[in-house]
Amino acid sequence: MSMRERIFVAKPKLAGNERKYVLDCIDSNWISSSGKYISAFEEAFASFCGVKHAVATNNGTTALHLALVGLDLQPGDEVIVPDVTYIATANAVRYCGATPVLVDVCPGTLNLDPQKIQDKITPKTRGIIPVHLYGYPAEMAAIQEIAQKHNLWVVEDAAEAHGAEILGKKVGGFGQCAIFSFFGNKIITTGEGGMITTNDDTLAAKLRLFRGQGMDPNRRYWFPVIGYNYRMTNIQAAIGLAQMEEVESALLARENLAKWYNEALANLEDKLILPQSMSLVKQVYWMYTIFLKNGSETSRDEIIQFLDGQGIETRPVFYPLHRLPPYESNALYPVADSWAGKGINLPTHLDVTQEDVAYIANCLKQIV
Ligand SMILES: *Cc1c(COP(=O)(O)O)cnc(C)c1O
Numbered sequence: 001m002s003m004r005e006r007i008f009v010a011k012p013k014l015a016g017n018e019r020k021y022v023l024d025c026i027d028s029n030w031i032s033s034s035g036k037y038i039s040a041f042e043e044a045f046a047s048f049c050g051v052k053h054a055v056a057t058n059n060g061t062t063a064l065h066l067a068l069v070g071l072d073l074q075p076g077d078e079v080i081v082p083d084v085t086y087i088a089t090a091n092a093v094r095y096c097g098a099t100p101v102l103v104d105v106c107p108g109t110l111n112l113d114p115q116k117i118q119d120k121i122t123p124k125t126r127g128i129i130p131v132h133l134y135g136y137p138a139e140m141a142a143i144q145e146i147a148q149k150h151n152l153w154v155v156e157d158a159a160e161a162h163g164a165e166i167l168g169k170k171v172g173g174f175g176q177c178a179i180f181s182f183f184g185n186k187i188i189t190t191g192e193g194g195m196i197t198t199n200d201d202t203l204a205a206k207l208r209l210f211r212g213q214g215m216d217p218n219r220r221y222w223f224p225v226i227g228y229n230y231r232m233t234n235i236q237a238a239i240g241l242a243q244m245e246e247v248e249s250a251l252l253a254r255e256n257l258a259k260w261y262n263e264a265l266a267n268l269e270d271k272l273i274l275p276q277s278m279s280l281v282k283q284v285y286w287m288y289t290i291f292l293k294n295g296s297e298t299s300r301d302e303i304i305q306f307l308d309g310q311g312i313e314t315r316p317v318f319y320p321l322h323r324l325p326p327y328e329s330n331a332l333y334p335v336a337d338s339w340a341g342k343g344i345n346l347p348t349h350l351d352v353t354q355e356d357v358a359y360i361a362n363c364l365k366q367i368v
Contacts, residue, residue: 006312026235035234038234045180049197051197057195058230058233058236059183060180060181067207068155070177074097079093082103086160112128127154136161140154158171176198177196179196189239258288270293288348289317291343
């Protein structure tokens with residue numbers, strides 16, 4: 001074990017007005033789900049994404065569920081979901097009694113492959129949930145074209161992609177709505193928290209209704225529908241607003257970190273596949289992800305263990321959903337199967353220094 005301080009894979013940065021705004025909540029007694037920070041955070045986030053509405057929730061998973069409730073997803077319906085994603089994407093579909101239909105992903109980005117969607121569409125299909133995995137934007141133009149042709153809605157799962165862009169337009173405004181997460185390891189955080197963005201006035205009003213237990217906004221304790229308590233607190237929003245004040249510099253710092261990794265790992269390019277960059281999209285580095293060119297899931301796990309012993313925390317790329325017990329399937333997902341097991345997320349947060357990157361690259365060189 002080295003004497004260095006352990007390098008975590010992710011870590012929040014709370015160096016701005018977070019403390020000041022949280023203390024303001026406590027000093028003013030506004031600690032629950034009313035208060036000025038909620039609307040301020042929602043407005044700041046909507047303007048950041050270039051959309052009309054942002055509806056804050058208590059986490060990203062409830063944001064997803066609420067979005068699907070808002071779109072009237074019903075038991076028996078089907079929704080297209082990429083095979084490689086965090087499990088919440090598929091779980092939210094199940095919460096509605098609907099079925100997530102898994103579709104294979106693209107090599108390199110592990111994002112939903114538009115070419116493989118068509119075959120999975122049935123008369124029961126209602127929508128598509130592309131995920132901007134690890135901050136790399138999904139192929140929205142092709143996905144939207146398919147959706148339009150089959151009269152499906154699109155919900156972007158942008159939980160990992162705050163600030164990512166396609167042709168200069170930020171994610172969050174491409175589908176009927178989009179969801180974001182502010183969990184502690186995400187690009188910006190509120191501890192736990194989520195957001196739905198949309199340009200649709202009617203949908204936004206419906207999301208607010210269902211978020212607040214279904215209570216009629218003009219008639220207290222009158223409930224026309226069965227809603228949920230998915231509200232964010234003023235304290236969470238206070239942290240969120242402070243995070244928004246720093247989001248541009250946080251994204252730049254992550255881009256810089258990715259450059260350091262690209263340079264430090266360039267001499268391992270016969271062993272590793274580094275993140276691709278494309279001219280038409282701007283990826284945000286939620287996780288700087290590498291793939292082993294050769295090797296297997298076993299050798300990947302050995303590398304993760306070796307790095308752990310050197311004081312470097314990393315993570316395996318998500319297991320394909322079709323391999324997890326709740327979503328087990330023997331349909332074929334060749335790209336997910338060949339890529340996911342060889343992927344490693346390296347430490348990606350604002351306290352990783354250029355010296356840390358050199359150390360990580362050195363340790364990787366010893367083992368790959
Ligand atoms: C984190 C995440 C979520 C869920 O967000 P929580 O805030 O953890 O509930 C959903 N989808 C993806 C792709 C995520 O990474």
